Amino acid sequence: MPLFVGLMSGTSLDGIDAALVRCGEGRPELVDALGIDIPDSLRQVLLMLCQSRQASFADLAYAEQAFCELQGEAVARLLAANDLEAGAITAIGSHGQTIEHAPHGISPYTWQLDNPSLLAELTGCPVVGDFRRRDLAAGGQAAPLAPAFHAALFRGAREWRVVLNLGGFANLTLLPPTEIDTPVIGFDTGPANALLDAWHARHQGGHFDIDGQWAATGEVDESLLKRLLDDRFFHQPPPKSTGREYFHLDWLAAYASGREAPQDIQATLAELTAASVALGIEQALARQGAEGPLTLIPCGGGARNADLLARLQRRQPALALARCDDFGWSADWLEAGAFAWLAWCRLEGLPGNLPSVTGAAGERVLGGLYSA
Structure with a gap:
């Protein structure tokens, strides 16, 4: 099965998770994963942007660039740890960093800082990004997608x-x-x-x-x-x-x-x-x-x-408590793995959302593809 990389930085803003996943017609398989800390300086800017009513374009541009460069570093480390070249990766699934999520009201929106074009340039891998807004456009909450x-x-x-x-x-x-x-x-x-x-x-x-x-x-x-x-x-x-x-x-x-x-x-x-x-x-x-x-x-x-x-x-x-490990996955890498799998869905033309979850008008293929 082809190899994908999933990138996820959650609302805790503690780091970027990168998961190397084999995806195909069968059950997705976690090959390896690692986390990279978000530096305090960038974390403070991201927290400020999450709570700001008057964010500047300069702060947004700085945060997006620094975040994307950190994603690129995470991918490079993951590939090096597995002795892989960029050409071995079918695509990267990049979630981006959520800054604000407001799926209600007259003009619903969800905003993830990300630059898939830059990430493709930095890594040499095709990138699938902007997963959430397609579901939002179909009347859904755009979340959760996992x-x-x-x-x-x-x-x-x-x-x-x-x-x-x-x-x-x-x-x-x-x-x-x-x-x-x-x-x-x-x-x-x-x-x-x-x-x-x-x-x-x-x-x-x-x-x-x-x-x-x-x-x-x-x-x-x-x-x-x-x-x-x-x-x-x-x-x-x-x-x-x-x-x-x-x-x-x-x-x-x-x-x-x-x-x-x-x-x-x-x-x-x-x-x-x-x-x-x-x-x-x-x-x-x-x-x-x-x-x-x-x-x-x-x-x-x-x-x-x-x-x-x-x-x-x-x-x-x-409730009977089970562990992700009992099913072949670590609890730490599940969300990153989800976006590797969603990138595979995008390339296969398969829907990635569940209308019964998000409330969208129907199943939709999620994300845009950015060539290496």
């Missing part, structure tokens, strides 16, 4: 499964058994690491709360948790997606009294993620009339957060 890939990897014959991505934001994919003629559904459930990371950085420094250790020292403020969960987003029916433009520290401040201890806020934010995911699972199961045992497959950075997973299991004790 559920079609989740189905290709994880769907089983008789068992209901939930793939839970815990990145900056949490999204789930409910996979019915293949023996049942029921569509796959998926949607964002709310914040995951984005608020936890931001609050930890403000009070403890560093980019994230390792293994949820600081959150585990706090007490959940049940009153604050209830106010947060009353937010309309958590109760909207799917399709739905969200991002930093909605959930940020100012959103939190609007609900907090200001008298809470910082570690208690962190514990409450962790519980908010667990509670909103649990609510999302209940909504998905009810929507699809799911019955029988349910296996949960966590992925993304939050899959290593023992405190967060323990909170979720307390809220959903009937």
Whole structure:
């Protein structure tokens, strides 16, 4: 099967993931993967752009160029580690860096900083980019796009499964058994690491709360948790997606009294993620009339957060916890792998979206092709 590279930088803004994937008619195969950190200087500019109402063209151009050069470096390292030349790669699938996602309103938009032309020039590989806007043009949310890939990897014959991505934001994919003629559904459930990371950085420094250790020292403020969960987003029916433009520290401040201890806020934010995911699972199961045992497959950075997973299991004790590794994939590289696979879909003329997930008017071939 031909080789593809998938590039993904999520809403946590911690780094760029690069996955080397064999794609074809069979099940996609992860060959190798690596991550490359985003330098603090670039990360701060990207964070500013995510929250700015008056971004300058100069800042946007700088961030896009620096981000694309970092992507090129990630590809070069991945190819060198596998003793491969650029010609061995059929295409790179580049997601870009989401700056803002607003699929609602009179002029819906989703914006990922990326320069596929420059990436093709830097790497010598064809590039598929701009995956999301085709679904948006068809009336969809443009997110999440990974559920079609989740189905290709994880769907089983008789068992209901939930793939839970815990990145900056949490999204789930409910996979019915293949023996049942029921569509796959998926949607964002709310914040995951984005608020936890931001609050930890403000009070403890560093980019994230390792293994949820600081959150585990706090007490959940049940009153604050209830106010947060009353937010309309958590109760909207799917399709739905969200991002930093909605959930940020100012959103939190609007609900907090200001008298809470910082570690208690962190514990409450962790519980908010667990509670909103649990609510999302209940909504998905009810929507699809799911019955029988349910296996949960966590992925993304939050899959290593023992405190967060323990909170979720307390809220959903009937869930059987599985690992991505049990299916031949690492939880760290699933999202990057998805965009390698979506690049393969683009070259094969196959749809990459699921209308049952995004709400688009129909299946669409996603992304534009940029020759090397």
